[in-house]
Amino acid sequence: MAPIINPIRNLDTQLPPSTTVVIIGGGIVGLTAALTLAERNVPVVLLEKGRIAGEQSSRNLGWVRKTNRHPKDIPLALAADRLWSEMPERTQADVGYRQSGILFIGRTPEELASYKKWHDETQSLNLGSRMLTAKEIDEMVPNGRGQWAGGIYTATDGRAEPTMAASAIANAAIAKGAIIIENCAVRSLCINDDRVEGVFTEHGEIDCDEVLLAGGMWSRRFLGNMDISLPTLPVICSVLKTKPMDIDFQPAVGAADFSFRKHIDGGYIITQRGKLDAPLTLDHLLIGMKFLPMLKGQHNFLKIGLGKYFLSDLLLARHWEANSISPFEKVRTMDPKVSEVLNRAALNNLRAAWPDFERAEIESQWSGMIDITPDSNPVIDRVDNLQGLTIATGFSGHGFGTSPAAGQLAADLVMRSDTPLIDPAPYRFSRF
Known part of the structure; x- marks a missing residue:
């Protein structure tokens, strides 16, 4: 069962004929970029094929960390710490952010x-x-x-609540002038002389000057339709949440075969940190070689398998026309099957280490699909040879924690700021 997301107010249903920036994807990075642009009085329309934050942005663990990040990724994480602390004031809502270590x-x-x-x-x-x-x-x-x-x-590391944060950011962006529309898939870009001039959606066209693609695991397929290869592969993380408990462990804790952190309601979010499901796809044959250096020594970390997802992924089109139904309309929300085996192992491993969790009762379970890059860092960059397109995707399972900074950096790049939030060099598309 997917987590229950806090409601979002005043969503639009009608496409405007034009805007300055269109954001493709209603995850937390796209939402933060929309909030940043709206605060700068830049007209922005965010389009989501399904439901806002319906995929990994509401299904992640909620960790906000610098620890064990790649050193090149730490400036973004440091900026995110500051922006998370400011988010309650920006959104006039509690996003669950606690600097609890x-x-x-x-x-x-x-x-x-x-x-x-x-x-x-x-x-x-x-x-x-x-x-x-x-x-x-x-x-x-x-x-x-x-x-x-x-x-x-x-x-100074901490946590926030995915089901609260994305909604709060969306509501704040709308209140400041952003237009956010659900169930509106962007099929392709309107391109003239290597310049983006708008987007084709399932409900019509909208003219714009700039497009930000923040489509998470769907970004590779969207770009592939334009013969732009983004090297990302899918993995699945299964998660469980306990009912509220009378124990109070403030720091989030990660061991080799489990992790846990306190939820704002007193329950705990738990996962099997030592295992992720890695469903095989056609993309493994197409770009798998790029991931070999990352996978060395991690073969036991990924539970690789050929299953139903291979066929369902294979049946989704990789090329389509603007007037055709796109894959994003056929799968509004990616809702992978929960691995109860991994969740049960995580809880058992945790109970062996901390007997207080013997009395933990499972309240809910879910899973989410993560898009990983060969170096586990995202792409946040303007696209060479196609003016007007910026990408913010490939966050490899740690996008929620850095999302306030990632969205702001993406907005800076979209608007060609001379002083972006941080040096974007580590996130260049060209590194692949």
């Missing part, structure tokens, strides 16, 4: 060494991360019986 723990010297390596490499960034002993872990998250070699903790 994140703790990664390791059972083996090898796991601890990997955390120490990251800690040493990022010391100059002054993130406040610190290595912890097993005793310090027990003091921070008591009543455990796990045998830990140690861990790493960053007090």
Whole structure:
């Protein structure tokens, strides 16, 4: 069952004939870009093929972290910390943001060494991360019986609530002038002399000066229709939420085979951190070689399988005309099957480490599909040789945490700002 998203007010139903910017995709990055543009008095229309935040933006774990990010990705995460703290004022709503810290723990010297390596490499960034002993872990998250070699903790990391944040940002964007329309798939771009002049949707055309593609896992297929190859592959993360509990562990905790963090209602969000389902697709044959360096040593992390998703993906068109029904109308919301096996393993592993969770009752379970790039960093960039198109996609499972900064950076690039939020060089499309 998909998470229940807070309601969004005053959604539009009619396409305007024209605007300055069209955003394709109603996930949290597209929504934050829309809010940023609306705050700058830039006319913007956001179009979502299904329901706002209906896919990974409401299904993720809600972590907001710098710890263990690639060093090149940390400036974006630092900017996101500041913007998350400002989001309640910007949206006039609680987005569930709490700077409650994140703790990664390791059972083996090898796991601890990997955390120490990251800690040493990022010391100059002054993130406040610190290595912890097993005793310090027990003091921070008591009543455990796990045998830990140690861990790493960053007090300025935190969490927010996916089902609250996206809706709050959407409502704020609308209140500030953005137009947001659900159930309106963009089929293709209107292009003249290598310049974007608008978009073709299932409900008609809309003229615009700029387009931002923030389509998550659908971005590869959308660009592929224009013979632009975006190297992303799908993985599925299954998640469970417990009923409210009378224990109060504030930091989010990640171990090799489970993770948990407190939900705003007192329950806990839990996943099997050591396993992701990786359904095989035709794209694995087309671009799989690009991912081999990333996959070395991680074959046990991905549960690779050939199943129903291969056929359903194969049946979706890869090329279509603007006057034809697009794949985005045939699949409004990607709702992959939950792996109850992985969820059960996660809960059992957590119970073995913290017996307090023996009394945890599962309230709901869901899964979401993540688009990963070969280096696990997103593309946030203008497209060469096609003026007027910017991409913000491929967030590889950590887009929610950086979304306020990613959306603002994308808006900066769309409007050709001379002073973007951060240096966008790490997110260039050309690196692939």
